[in-house]
């Protein structure tokens with residue numbers, strides 16, 4: 409099997425990729441995550457996923473390698489909510505999300521020799537109405553700070569989610585269905601590695 413590299417510093421993405429039963433290494437990258445002026449959310453997450461995968465492939469310096477990159481944003485009324493830069497920003501994001509439906513968009517890219525394929529996953533998430541006190545208490549836990557939209561569905565933030573339509577793993581940062589398809593298209597059908 410070709411070396412698989414996950415171009416990500418996110419422990420959640422590594423944990424999700426581990427679920428597929430492949431061996432892989434990770435690589436942290438420093439990519440500018442500023443959205444372009446007027447850039448549509450879907451274009452933004454797919455662009456960043458591609459940039460992470462391509463930069464990772466170039467840095468790896470291994471012709472055979474397959475490098476995965478991914479990017480997740482919460483999208484409310486077409487507005488991109490990235491990771492909050494402050495506690496105040498996290499509070500404001502959660503107030504905006506309270507009692508409403510938003511999308512979680514995750515772009516995934518796989519770069520290899522002469523190829524870079526990119527896919528988009530869109531999941532609809534509905535929040536129940538949040539009390540001001542619980543928003544404050546949640547922000548005190550520190551959980552919102554490294555997560556798009558200021559919440560983690562896999563953590564205490566799961567208590568805010570009324571309904572989800574789409575991929576749970578995409579909300580956490582890496583859609584496993586699409587990842588498996590991208591790997592299979594590149595000659596690595598993950599199921600072949602499930603039996604020793």
Ligand SMILES: Cc1cn([C@H]2C[C@H](O)[C@@H](COP(=O)(O)OP(=O)(O)OP(=O)(O)O)O2)c(=O)[nH]c1=O
Nearest residue numbers: 416417418479480555556559560561579580581
């Ligand atoms: C909505 C949501 C996001 N997130 C996380 C997934 C991503 O790690 C993060 C969004 O930030 P990203 O910029 O997509 O990723 P990252 O900076 O954490 O990692 P890297 O660029 O190195 O791959 O938000 C959750 O863990 N749970 C959730 O419910």
